[in-house]
Amino acid sequence: MTWRCILSTLPCMLCWGAVREEDMSVVAYEKDGRIARITLNRPEVMNAINDELPGALAAAVAQADADPGVHVMVLSGAGRAFCAGYDLTYYAEGNGAGEVTQPMPWDPIKDYRFMWANTQHFMSLWRAAKPVVCKVHGFAVAGGSDIALCADMTIMAEDAQIGYMPSRVWGCPTTAMWVYRLGAERAKRMLFTGDKITGRQAADMGLVLEAVPAEHLDDRVEELAARMATVPINQLAMQKLVINQAIEQTGLMQTQRLATIFDGITRHSPEGIHFKERAEAVGWKQAVDERDQGTWDWTANAEIPKGNR
Numbered sequence: 001m002t003w004r005c006i007l008s009t010l011p012c013m014l015c016w017g018a019v020r021e022e023d024m025s026v027v028a029y030e031k032d033g034r035i036a037r038i039t040l041n042r043p044e045v046m047n048a049i050n051d052e053l054p055g056a057l058a059a060a061v062a063q064a065d066a067d068p069g070v071h072v073m074v075l076s077g078a079g080r081a082f083c084a085g086y087d088l089t090y091y092a093e094g095n096g097a098g099e100v101t102q103p104m105p106w107d108p109i110k111d112y113r114f115m116w117a118n119t120q121h122f123m124s125l126w127r128a129a130k131p132v133v134c135k136v137h138g139f140a141v142a143g144g145s146d147i148a149l150c151a152d153m154t155i156m157a158e159d160a161q162i163g164y165m166p167s168r169v170w171g172c173p174t175t176a177m178w179v180y181r182l183g184a185e186r187a188k189r190m191l192f193t194g195d196k197i198t199g200r201q202a203a204d205m206g207l208v209l210e211a212v213p214a215e216h217l218d219d220r221v222e223e224l225a226a227r228m229a230t231v232p233i234n235q236l237a238m239q240k241l242v243i244n245q246a247i248e249q250t251g252l253m254q255t256q257r258l259a260t261i262f263d264g265i266t267r268h269s270p271e272g273i274h275f276k277e278r279a280e281a282v283g284w285k286q287a288v289d290e291r292d293q294g295t296w297d298w299t300a301n302a303e304i305p306k307g308n309r
Contacts, residue, residue, distance in 0.1 A: 027056035028078070029063060034071040034229035036064035040147075043079025048087035049143050054121035057147070061124040061132070071229040071236065074221060075125065075151055076135040082160070085142025088284040104268065111264035119174040119260055125150040126244065129237040131228055135221045136160050137214060141196060142171065149177035149207075152240065155221050156199030157214035162207065163196030168291050169298045170275045172263040176255040180247055181207050194292065271298035 028039040038060045040047035047053075064070045077083050102111065125132045125147070134151035140162045148154050148162065156162065164173050167190075179187040186205055190197075199211035212220045228236065266272050275298055279287040290296035290303075297304045 024056075026050070026053045027060050029060045031064075031067065031070060034069065035225050036060075036067065036070045036073045038064065038073055038075045040075075040077040040083055043077075045087055045089075046079065046081040046084035046139065047077040047144070048084045048090070049118075049147075050087050050090050054118040058121040058124040061128050065128040065130055068233070070130065071231065071233055072130060072225050073125075073128070073132045074135060074225050075132055075147075076221075077138070079138075081138025081144075082134075082136045082140040083144025083147055084139050085144045085166070088279065088288065102268070104273070106264075106268045108261065108264055108268075111268075112261055115174055115260050115263055116257070119146075119256055122147050122150045122175055123256075126152070129240065130233065131236055131240060133221055133225050133228075135217060136162065136199065136208070137217060142166050146173055146175040146177065149181060150175055153224070154208040155217065155224070156202055156208050156211045157217045158198060158200040158211045159214055160199040160211075161196045162199070162202050163194065164191060165194040165196065165288070165292050166266075167191040168194035168294075170267055170272045170291075172259050172266050174256060174260040174263050176252070176259045178207075179255070180250075180252065274298050274301040277301075 024041070026041055028037075028041045030037040030039075038057070040053065040057070042048060042050070042053065061073065064073045125134075131153070132151040134148045134154040136148055136154060136156040137160050138157075139160065140148040140154075140156075142164055145162050145164050164171070164178065167173070173191070178190055181187075182190065182205065186207075197205070197207075199208065202208045203211040210220070267276070275287060275291065278290070278296070278301075287296075291298075294309060295304055296302070
């Protein structure tokens with residue numbers, strides 16, 4: 001029997017739900033002794049998020065959380081990167097769920113329901129009773145950073161990059177984990193610029209637990225996971241619940257609701273519509289480059305003169 005928490009879109013701590021075969025195509029699951037290995041599995045697009053990936057991730061987390069033989073989860077990405085964010089070819093160029101790219105006038109609640117479900121799927125990492133260690137190589141950017149920062153601990157390769165570039169246009173980080181990990185001033189520094197930083201910079205800033213040379217990343221994550229796996233599950237769960245409760249009491253869910261609403265607004269603001277139109281006209285790669293390099297005025301929908309950059 002599968003139980004579902006009536007207050008949430010994701011499986012609660014008591015849920016049991018095996019990962020479906022169709023989910024395995026986008027999220028791989030493996031039990032390795034006391035460790036569950038969950039792997040984002042769209043390597044051909046650097047594990048970019050499509051309609052299926054968030055729910056498949058939550059299903060894998062639910063399976064590990066309900067398995068009495070699993071003590072800790074390790075989350076990683078297949079191929080060259082952890083996660084490159086939402087698949088802009090899938091969404092910005094007019095594919096994927098229509099909820100996030102509605103024509104005007106748009107229905108904000110339709111958009112909110114879709115993105116809130118995704119946010120809660122990512123937050124299954126946070127709400128699972130068991131610890132989750134996230135291993136980041138390559139990139140954890142945009143929506144990919146939302147996933148990585150929902151884990152209990154994130155360890156990065158020193159040369160990996162993390163950032164939320166859509167804060168420049170067409171996005172707001174719906175999990176709001178930047179502020180809860182960094183504090184207000186450093187979160188503003190990251191989200192007012194949309195800059196990417198290296199794993200070493202992220203560790204120095206306090207965004208992630210630590211950064212290690214890329215060739216030592218696997219060993220360091222395994223060392224930490226193996227150490228935690230020797231602790232009884234109930235002890236791990238109690239420590240996690242106490243620590244998370246301290247954060248949740250500051251208004252985490254309310255902040256996430258606001259961020260999710262604003263995320264929809266950013267995609268349907270004049271600037272957001274200009275970004276989507278630009279992506280449809282020149283391709284998302286060029287539009288993203290213009291966004292990240294600061295060469296396009298999204299309000300005027302025109303190139304910024306070089307003298308004004």
